Amino acid sequence: MRVKFLRGLKPRLMAAFALLTLLGAVAAAGLSYANARSLLLSDAQDGFMNPLVEEVRDYAPRVPVPPTQQDLDDMATYLRSSSVVVYQGMRSRSGSALDFVPAELRETLKTSRTVQWQRRTDRADPYVVIGIPLLQPSGEPTGVEVWAYSSLGGPARAIDSFAQAAWLGVALVLPLALGLALLTAQGVLRPVRRLGAAARALGAGRLDTRVEERGADELTELARTFNRAAEQLEASQAASRRFVADVSHELRTPLTAMNAVTGVLDEDADALSEDTAVAARLVSAETRKLTRLVNDLMEISRFDEGRNVLELDEWDIGTAVSDSLAARGWTSSVEASLPAGVTGRVDRRRLDVVVANLVGNALRHGSAPVTVSVRPGVIEVADSGPGIPPDALPHIFDRFYKADTARSRSEGSGLGLAIAWENARLHGGTIEAANAPSGGAVFTLRLPW
Amino acid sequence: MASVAMVLLVEDDPAVREGLGLALRRQGHDVRAAVTGEEGVERLRETRPDIVVLDIMLPGIDGFETCRRMRGQAEVPIIVLTARGDDFDVVAGLEAGADDYVVKPVEPRVLEARIRAVLRRTVSEPANAERHGSLVIDRAGLEVRKNDVKVALTPTELKLVLELSRTPGRVLTRQQILEAVWEHDYLGDSRLVDACVQRVRAKIEDVPSEPAYIHTVRGFGYRFGPR
Numbered sequence: 001m002r003v004k005f006l007r008g009l010k011p012r013l014m015a016a017f018a019l020l021t022l023l024g025a026v027a028a029a030g031l032s033y034a035n036a037r038s039l040l041l042s043d044a045q046d047g048f049m050n051p052l053v054e055e056v057r058d059y060a061p062r063v064p065v066p067p068t069q070q071d072l073d074d075m076a077t078y079l080r081s082s083s084v085v086v087y088q089g090m091r092s093r094s095g096s097a098l099d100f101v102p103a104e105l106r107e108t109l110k111t112s113r114t115v116q117w118q119r120r121t122d123r124a125d126p127y128v129v130i131g132i133p134l135l136q137p138s139g140e141p142t143g144v145e146v147w148a149y150s151s152l153g154g155p156a157r158a159i160d161s162f163a164q165a166a167w168l169g170v171a172l173v174l175p176l177a178l179g180l181a182l183l184t185a186q187g188v189l190r191p192v193r194r195l196g197a198a199a200r201a202l203g204a205g206r207l208d209t210r211v212e213e214r215g216a217d218e219l220t221e222l223a224r225t226f227n228r229a230a231e232q233l234e235a236s237q238a239a240s241r242r243f244v245a246d247v248s249h250e251l252r253t254p255l256t257a258m259n260a261v262t263g264v265l266d267e268d269a270d271a272l273s274e275d276t277a278v279a280a281r282l283v284s285a286e287t288r289k290l291t292r293l294v295n296d297l298m299e300i301s302r303f304d305e306g307r308n309v310l311e312l313d314e315w316d317i318g319t320a321v322s323d324s325l326a327a328r329g330w331t332s333s334v335e336a337s338l339p340a341g342v343t344g345r346v347d348r349r350r351l352d353v354v355v356a357n358l359v360g361n362a363l364r365h366g367s368a369p370v371t372v373s374v375r376p377g378v379i380e381v382a383d384s385g386p387g388i389p390p391d392a393l394p395h396i397f398d399r400f401y402k403a404d405t406a407r408s409r410s411e412g413s414g415l416g417l418a419i420a421w422e423n424a425r426l427h428g429g430t431i432e433a434a435n436a437p438s439g440g441a442v443f444t445l446r447l448p449w
Numbered sequence: 450m451a452s453v454a455m456v457l458l459v460e461d462d463p464a465v466r467e468g469l470g471l472a473l474r475r476q477g478h479d480v481r482a483a484v485t486g487e488e489g490v491e492r493l494r495e496t497r498p499d500i501v502v503l504d505i506m507l508p509g510i511d512g513f514e515t516c517r518r519m520r521g522q523a524e525v526p527i528i529v530l531t532a533r534g535d536d537f538d539v540v541a542g543l544e545a546g547a548d549d550y551v552v553k554p555v556e557p558r559v560l561e562a563r564i565r566a567v568l569r570r571t572v573s574e575p576a577n578a579e580r581h582g583s584l585v586i587d588r589a590g591l592e593v594r595k596n597d598v599k600v601a602l603t604p605t606e607l608k609l610v611l612e613l614s615r616t617p618g619r620v621l622t623r624q625q626i627l628e629a630v631w632e633h634d635y636l637g638d639s640r641l642v643d644a645c646v647q648r649v650r651a652k653i654e655d656v657p658s659e660p661a662y663i664h665t666v667r668g669f670g671y672r673f674g675p676r
Contacts, residue, residue, distance in 0.1 A: 252532055253462050255554035260468030263557050264475060291554045311639065313624075314668075327634065349636045 010185040017181030021174055029166030040155040045128050048150040053115055055079055056132045056146050065142045083148040100149050101129055109133055109145055125153030191219040207234040245301035251294050258287045296415040303422040310347045310426055317342045317374050324355040337373040350423040357416035358443045366441055379445040387435035396433045397421040453477040454568055457498035459489035461507050472557040486515030493519050500564055501527045513545040520546035524603040526567040543644030548605040566632035582675035586614050595653055606649045613673035622670040
């Protein structure tokens with residue numbers, strides 16, 4: 001779940017930004033917090049301890065050893081704050097009870113020649129406890145101890161409010177960082193998304209797809225590379241189509257000569273010897289097929305070059321379809337349902353090509369009965385054959401596509417459906433291929449007439 | 450066998466020339482061949498053929514120019530062979546004065562049908578000459594006179610005028626004209642009609658850009674009638 005969430009570039013960028021901000025803020029705030037805390041506390045502590053130690057040093061020579069109760073009291077009075085002066089079992093009468101002094105600290109001070117202190121937090125406010133030993137001129141402890149404590153509440157509260165300010169800062173900066181991350185992500189993702197859409201369009205065959213090349217970053221470089229690749233693809237497709245057009249054109253002249261004499265071959269074949277007659281009829285029949293193929297190739301080339309234009313006129317569609325069927329002698333082999341009064345603005349010659357190719361295809365590859373029905377905006381051609389294999393459906397309008405690979409060469413040129421499709425598109429319409437629930441193939445021509 | 454018609458075939462490719470020549474001869478035509486446009490124009494003058502079959506892609510002067518020069522000489526029907534099937538070719542050929550066109554590779558049967566249709570174009574009818582403004586249409590004599598001067602029309606142009614003037618004031622669609630004059634089936638190219646109307650207007654109208662006899666009915670076709 002988490003991995004899936006982080007798969008996108010946007011959440012990843014945002015997470016990185018948020019983490020970075022958080023880490024940076026916490027590190028900065030944490031470091032300065034620790035620094036400030038130790039500085040503030042030692043400042044407060046020194047302000048309390050240093051004068052006290054001075055005073056104890058100044059006063060020390062005046063204290064006799066062993067001291068009397070009076071000596072202890074005098075010293076305690078002399079010392080500022082609520083210090084307690086202790087000597088063995090005795091203690092000065094002023095000052096608070098000694099229970100603020102931790103036992104181990106007392107123990108340490110008994111043998112120590114230096115000031116002992118401890119910072120403690122076992123009360124509401126933190127405080128510091130200090131023990132100062134009185135030393136003989138020789139440096140030996142006299143046994144007289146001065147104990148005092150001071151609250152560090154003020155500085156501690158200052159530190160707390162500082163920490164709060166730091167956290168507040170983090171809280172304020174985090175949404176800002178996320179916003180920045182969002183902006184950056186969008187800046188990266190918009191061109192990426194555009195490139196993706198363009199690549200899909202290119203893949204779908206729209207080779208004139210280009211993307212905007214604005215800016216000078218890596219994504220612009222990528223866009224430029226994409227555009228160059230698309231240009232090359234388009235150029236190579238144009239070159240191969242040009243080649244097909246040129247080849248077809250070159251074939252026309254010899255085909256015209258051959259075509260002119262096929263009639264002679266057909267007419268005289270009966271008078272020839274058997275083998276020669278077969279050969280003559282074969283050459284004649286194949287010449288006609290080749291002619292049809294070249295004509296279809298030329299037609300496709302004209303579509304590719306955008307040279308085909310529509311000549312739209314108002315026609316009765318039923319009449320147009322029935323004329324197309326009659327012209328090819330299909331009237332008796334096709335069940336036509338052609339209601340009168342369905343009219344449309346179409347190029348009649350192109351409509352004829354579409355109808356001829358769809359019905360011809362149905363008669364060749366489907367089985368009887370083949371039906372043609374006309375409705376407003378729709379011409380439907382259905383057969384009762386086995387239908388089109390599902391994996392062939394998406395390619396049925398491709399050039400030279402053969403649904404049945406076992407059939408090496410069909411009657412048609414292999415371009416009939418492609419030409420029908422191009423003609424429908426030129427009209428701003430579509431042809432859909434599907435299988436009827438009852439099994440036959442159904443081609444539906446939709447025209448915006 | 451008496452020849453059906455004398456055909457002048459202008460084609461530079463020897464195989465096409467020979468093949469089409471053979472096919473046309475077998476249909477009963479007397480075929481004369483020319484290799485270049487210049488030779489074609491020359492042979493037209495010498496042989497006075499009934500019809501010219503003219504390739505567009507020719508060395509030297511091309512088919513368009515040849516067509517124009519032939520038109521300058523005679524009202525002979527001209528069928529153009531266009532190699533490209535290119536729309537531009539067709540329009541240019543028709544503007545140069547061709548009566549009809551056939552796209553290569555040519556089906557001999559199609560070419561033969563077009564030739565026969567073109568040759569059938571003018572049939573004399575027993576009728577009195579009709580006067581339309583300054584135009585006299587003589588269906589018996591098969592001629593059109595403007596201000597008592599005979600207008601030089603090709604057979605196709607003449608048939609177009611005869612068909613249109615048969616029902617003055619009535620609109621004929623391009624399709625109807627195409628079927629009546631060119632005998633094309635329902636899939637004919639209506640640009641033939643437009644090109645022919647342009648040529649006829651240039652010959653019979655006082656101001657071809659403001660026609661008084663052949664009116665364009667936009668989106669439908671043409672209507673004859675002096676107005």
